[in-house]
Amino acid sequence: NKRIIAIANQKGGVGKTTTAINVATSLALAGRRVLLVDVDPQGNLTSGVGLKGQRGEGGTVYEALTSDVSPDSIILPTQVENLSLMPADRNLTGAEIELVSMPDRERRLQRVLEPLRGRFDHIFIDCPPSLGLLTLNALVAADAVLIPLHCEYFALEGLADLVGTMRRVRGALNPALDIEGVLLTMYDDRTNLGQLVARDVREFFKEKVFNTIIPRNVRLGEAPSHGMPAVLYDAKSRGAAAYVALAKEMLERHAA
Amino acid sequence: NKRIIAIANQKGGVGKTTTAINVATSLALAGRRVLLVDVDPQGNLTSGVGLKGQRGEGGTVYEALTSDVSPDSIILPTQVENLSLMPADRNLTGAEIELVSMPDRERRLQRVLEPLRGRFDHIFIDCPPSLGLLTLNALVAADAVLIPLHCEYFALEGLADLVGTMRRVRGALNPALDIEGVLLTMYDDRTNLGQLVARDVREFFKEKVFNTIIPRNVRLGEAPSHGMPAVLYDAKSRGAAAYVALAKEMLERHAA
Numbered sequence: 001n002k003r004i005i006a007i008a009n010q011k012g013g014v015g016k017t018t019t020a021i022n023v024a025t026s027l028a029l030a031g032r033r034v035l036l037v038d039v040d041p042q043g044n045l046t047s048g049v050g051l052k053g054q055r056g057e058g059g060t061v062y063e064a065l066t067s068d069v070s071p072d073s074i075i076l077p078t079q080v081e082n083l084s085l086m087p088a089d090r091n092l093t094g095a096e097i098e099l100v101s102m103p104d105r106e107r108r109l110q111r112v113l114e115p116l117r118g119r120f121d122h123i124f125i126d127c128p129p130s131l132g133l134l135t136l137n138a139l140v141a142a143d144a145v146l147i148p149l150h151c152e153y154f155a156l157e158g159l160a161d162l163v164g165t166m167r168r169v170r171g172a173l174n175p176a177l178d179i180e181g182v183l184l185t186m187y188d189d190r191t192n193l194g195q196l197v198a199r200d201v202r203e204f205f206k207e208k209v210f211n212t213i214i215p216r217n218v219r220l221g222e223a224p225s226h227g228m229p230a231v232l233y234d235a236k237s238r239g240a241a242a243y244v245a246l247a248k249e250m251l252e253r254h255a256a
Numbered sequence: 257n258k259r260i261i262a263i264a265n266q267k268g269g270v271g272k273t274t275t276a277i278n279v280a281t282s283l284a285l286a287g288r289r290v291l292l293v294d295v296d297p298q299g300n301l302t303s304g305v306g307l308k309g310q311r312g313e314g315g316t317v318y319e320a321l322t323s324d325v326s327p328d329s330i331i332l333p334t335q336v337e338n339l340s341l342m343p344a345d346r347n348l349t350g351a352e353i354e355l356v357s358m359p360d361r362e363r364r365l366q367r368v369l370e371p372l373r374g375r376f377d378h379i380f381i382d383c384p385p386s387l388g389l390l391t392l393n394a395l396v397a398a399d400a401v402l403i404p405l406h407c408e409y410f411a412l413e414g415l416a417d418l419v420g421t422m423r424r425v426r427g428a429l430n431p432a433l434d435i436e437g438v439l440l441t442m443y444d445d446r447t448n449l450g451q452l453v454a455r456d457v458r459e460f461f462k463e464k465v466f467n468t469i470i471p472r473n474v475r476l477g478e479a480p481s482h483g484m485p486a487v488l489y490d491a492k493s494r495g496a497a498a499y500v501a502l503a504k505e506m507l508e509r510h511a512a
C-alpha cells in the first residue's frame with residue numbers, strides 16, 4: 001500500500017497544492033509517515049506548510065534533479081509530526097531548461113524518490129500547472145495520479161490533454177501508472193455549471209471519481225496566509241472536514 | 257497608443273484568459289481593431305472565443321514560433337467584428353523544449369508581432385501559468401504587462417517572482433517593458449482575505465492598480481462552455497459589465 005502519488009492537472013488554480021497539503025496532513029495526523037515533494041517553482045506547497053524560503057543542507061528539489069546530492073539532505077521536518085517536505089524555490093524554473101539536455105531527463109525525480117519508498121507510507125508530489133519536464137518527471141516517478149478538478153468548463157477541457165500525456169508516459173516510461181482518483185474541488189452545488197461538469201466527469205471516469213467532494217470554503221483560502229494546513233488552522237471548517245474524509249476514503253480504497 | 261500587452265501571472269487560475277477574452281471583445285465592440293494571441297498550450301483563449309481546434313493555413317502559434325511561416329497565415333477571424341485570433345493547440349507544449357536550442361529563443365514572438373503593429377490598435381497575448389520560455393517570449397514582445405490577481409495568499413506570493421522576471425527582461429531584452437496595470441479578479445468583498453490582499457497590492461503598486469475590480473460572477477465561468485465571451489453571452493451580468501468598465505478605463509488611461 002506504499003504509494004507515490006503525483007497531484008497533477010495542467011489547468012491552473014484547481015486546488016492541486018491545497019489538496020497536497022491537507023490530504024498529507026490528515027494522513028500524518030492519523031499516524032502515517034508522509035513525504036510531500038514540491039516540484040512547482042512557485043513553491044506554494046513549501047510556504048503552505050510554513051517553510052517558505054527554507055532549504056535542506058543539500059538544497060531543494062532543484063539540486064536533487066540537477067545534481068547527485070543525497071535525497072536525505074533535502075528533506076525537512078514540518079510542524080506536523082510524521083510529515084516531511086522536500087522544498088522548492090524559484091530556482092526550479094531554470095530546471096526545466098537545464099533538464100532538456102540531461103541524460104534520462106524524465107527519470108531524474110524517480111531516481112531521487114525510489115530509495116525513499118521504505119521510509120514513508122505515502123509520498124505526494126505537487127505539480128506545477130503545465131505538462132512540461134517537471135510534471136513529466138512526477139508522472140514517471142509516481143505509481144498513480146490524483147487529479148483535482150475545478151468544476152468549470154476550461155478545467156474539463158484540459159482533461160483530454162492530461163489523460164493523453166499519462167497514456168504516453170505509460171507507454172514509454174512508466175507502464176504501471178494508474179489514476180488514483182479524480183477529486184471535484186471548489187464545488188458549488190448552487191450553479192448548473194458545477195452539476196453539469198460533475199455529471200460529465202462521472203460518466204467518463206466512473207468509479208475513479210472520489211465520493212468525497214471538496215466544497216468552496218474560504219478557510220481553505222485563508223490557511224496558507226498563516227503558513228498552516230487548513231486541517232490545523234480550522235479543523236471544524238467544511239473544507240478541512242472534506243479533506244479528512246478524503247484521506248479516509250483513500251485509505252479505505254486501498255484496504256479493500 | 258498602439259500597444260502590445262502581455263496578460264501574465266504564473267499563478268494558475270487567476271483570470272488571465274477570462275480577462276484577455278472580455279477586454280479584447282469590449283474594445284472590438286467599441287470599434288478598435290484587436291488581435292488576440294494564444295501562447296498557452298491549454299488553448300483556453302482559442303476555445304473561449306469559439307475556435308477550438310481551428311488553425312490558419314500556416315498553422316498556429318506553434319508554427320509561428322518554430323518556423324518562418326508568415327504571421328498573416330495564422331490569423332483567424334472570430335465571431336466578433338474587429339477581433340482576430342492567433343490560435344494555439346497542444347503542440348505548443350513541445351515548443352518550450354524546441355525553443356531551448358534555437359537562436360534568439362526569447363525573441364521569436366517579438367519577430368512575429370512587430371510587423372503587425374500597424375494593422376491593430378491593440379494586441380493582447382494570453383500567457384500560460386509559468387515563467388518559462390513561452391511567457392518570456394511574451395514579455396519580450398510586449399510594451400506592457402497586465403497582471404490579473406486573484407485576491408488570495410498564494411497569488412500575492414507569486415508577484416515577487418513575476419516582478420523579478422520583468423526586471424530581468426527589462427535589463428537584458430526589452431528595456432521599455434512597463435506595467436499596464438494590476439487587475440483584482442474574482443473579488444469577494446465579504447471575506448477579510450480579499451480586503452487584506454487588495455490593501456497590500458494597492459500599497460505596493462499604487463496607481464498601477466486598476467480602479468475597476470472584477471467580482472466573482474458565475475456568468476464568467478459559464479460563458480466559455482458556450483464558446484462565447486461573457487460580454488456577448490450575458491452583457492447585463494456583473495462580470496461582463498466590469499470588463500466593459502475595464503476596457504473604458506484602459507482607454508482613458510492612455511488618452512490622458
Ligand SMILES: Nc1ncnc2c1ncn2[C@@H]1O[C@H](COP(=O)(O)OP(=O)(O)OP(=O)(O)O)[C@@H](O)[C@H]1O
Nearest residue numbers: 012013014015016017018129186216217221268408
Ligand atoms: N475548496 C476551496 N475553497 C476555497 N478556496 C480554495 C479551495 N481550494 C483552493 N482554494 C484557493 O484557491 C486558490 C487555488 O488553489 P491552489 O493554489 O491549491 O491551486 P493549484 O492547482 O495548486 O494552483 P497552481 O495551478 O497555481 O499550482 C488558492 O488561493 C487556494 O487557497
Ligand SMILES: Nc1ncnc2c1ncn2[C@@H]1O[C@H](COP(=O)(O)OP(=O)(O)OP(=O)(O)O)[C@@H](O)[C@H]1O
Nearest residue numbers: 012152268269270271272273274385442472473477
Ligand atoms: N470573475 C470571475 N468570476 C467567476 N469565475 C471566473 C472569474 N474569472 C475567471 N473565472 C473562471 O475561473 C477559472 C479560471 O479562470 P481563467 O481560466 O481565466 O484563469 P487563468 O489565469 O487563465 O488560468 P490558467 O492559469 O490555467 O491559464 C475559469 O474556469 C473561469 O471561467
Ligand SMILES: [Mg+2]
Nearest residue numbers: 016017040044
Ligand atoms: Mg499549486
Ligand SMILES: [Mg+2]
Nearest residue numbers: 272273296300
Ligand atoms: Mg489561461
